[in-house]
Amino acid sequence: MPLAMLLTWSIFLVSLAAAQPAKKHHTRALASGERDVIVYDPSVSSATRVREVIVWVNDAGEPLTTATENVLLLPTSLAPDATSNASTNTEMTPCPTQTLTVAGYDSPSSAGQRQNITRPVSQQAIDPVITGIPQSHETGKPVNGSGGPPSTSELFGVSYAPYRADHSCKSQQDINNDFSQLKQSYSLVRVYGTDCDQVPMVYSAAKAHGMQLFLGIWDPHYVEDEANKIISGIDGDWDVVHTVSVGNELVNNGEAAPQEIIHSMTKARSILRAAGFQGPVVAVDTFTAVLANPELCKASDYCAINAHAFFDSTIAAHQSGMWLENTISRVQSAISGNKKVVVTETGWPTKGVANGLAVPSLENQKVALDAIREKFADNPGDVILFSAFNDLWKKKEMTTFNSDQFWGINGAVSSCDQ
Known part of the structure; x- marks a missing residue:
């Protein structure tokens, strides 16, 4: 029904x-x-x-x-x-x-x-205004004068989580197997934190397959601890690290104020610089959070946004590329200056409940990602696709249209969950 x-x-x-x-x-x-x-x-x-x-x-x-x-x-x-x-x-x-x-x-x-x-409004009619969102790069070299990230090979990036469906941590062999599947399609892999001893394991897999890493500090309250885990896990081989992020959508979700994120990012940058990393350090948040708080981009080495067309109920799958391009333009207009905007997450689910014109299915995911790839064919390094595999450890929630588990590209499931 x-x-x-x-x-x-x-x-x-x-x-x-x-x-x-x-x-x-x-x-x-x-x-x-x-x-x-x-x-x-x-x-x-x-x-x-x-x-x-x-x-x-x-x-x-x-x-x-x-x-x-x-x-x-x-x-x-x-x-x-x-x-x-x-x-x-x-x-x-x-x-x-x-x-x-x-x-x-x-x-x-x-x-x-x-x-x-439901919320009370005045008697005057209000025109509908609709947007959307769901709840992201070669060596780690100094950021150039334009405020952009280092360049990458001609492949898109992809996000990755080191967790099994049963919530346990993936092993080194699990991660090696996953990366061997990703190496032909992606030049960069984004991870979000440091738990599960993931940094040395994804480093080993990326090194073996000639890929780069977009590493993350998940909790700004533990920035020193997580930065040190990154330093230890990389062991001085910073050429493998493209970017380090601090937080993921925390301002958007009300878990941190912009200044808290900026303070933690500044601290992380200082720690990482002292350890030899000269690449970009950024705050990642949703594009709506950045529109409301452009200082997040000002303090970052480039502007990193998560943006998913699926969460705009007026956008069908084939419009995803144009929607993403327009979203980037809106962000660029809001963040005075010439900093580059990098999309650190964008994708389309294969299962779940429809959000207006945005209908989850394997076919629509292919249409959506093809539209994104076509639109950004000249600069694939500026886009990280979401996600490498279905995240079966997540919970279904109606607030995300029961789709959270099913963003794996081509419906992919990690071999350790099969």
Whole structure:
């Protein structure tokens, strides 16, 4: 039976799914009720986060459960162009509201629910403004004067997680097997943290297969500890390291303030420089977080954004390349200066619940990724695709359209999970 996802006043529900694994010492990962709802509000002049109640309902509109969620209010100046084909109506509530209805469908693995978010508005009609998001490079040489990353070979990057479906850590042999599958298609592999002793293991695999690494410090509160794990794991061979990131979507998810991330990034850069790494150190966040907090890019050696067309309900798979190009242009306009923008995550799921025109399937993933590859054929090193394999250790959540496990390119499953 078809689903409908009703989004009131806020106009668009943005599912801000962190791609970083939430396990081991990563205790700050988001729970189900900690996603953001993005609201373009003409009454605010800067990004403001508040808490609102989400009411889950069944197909008959009967309430099932409620949850308190983060609502990120953004100025309308940051919104993309309003869509002309969005349907709106008024829902009968104690206060006037405006509702956008987005068609959906039941996939074999989806829950038969929809989400209803209600907030009072003024009597004046508000035009729908829709955007989206889900909850990212040769040797580590000095950053050039343009603020861009080092150059890479003519292959895209890909994100990777060193976890088995049962939540245990992958072995060195598991990682070697995975990298042997990736080496023909990707020149760069992005990882997100330092747990599971992953740094020396991915370093060994990357070195063996002639690939580079985009390493990550997951928790800014432990920046010194994680930076030292990177230093130890690389053992001075910095030519294999393309970039080191600090955090992943933490500002977007309300887990850290921009200045906290900037402080941790500055500290990480200092530690890594002292150890001999002269490559880029960046903060990775969603493009909406960067639009609201351009200082994240100003403090980074280049601007690193996660951007997934699937989370824009007005975008079909074949439009993914153009959507991503337009998103980069919006970010470039917002971050005064000439820093390069690198997409540190972008992809399309193969399973889950449809988000309007964005329908998960293996065929649509191929269409979406082909559109991205075609659009960025001249600069593939500026795009990291998400993800190398299905992340079967993740949980299905309706806030991410039950898709979190199924972003593996071509539906790939790591050999250790087969």
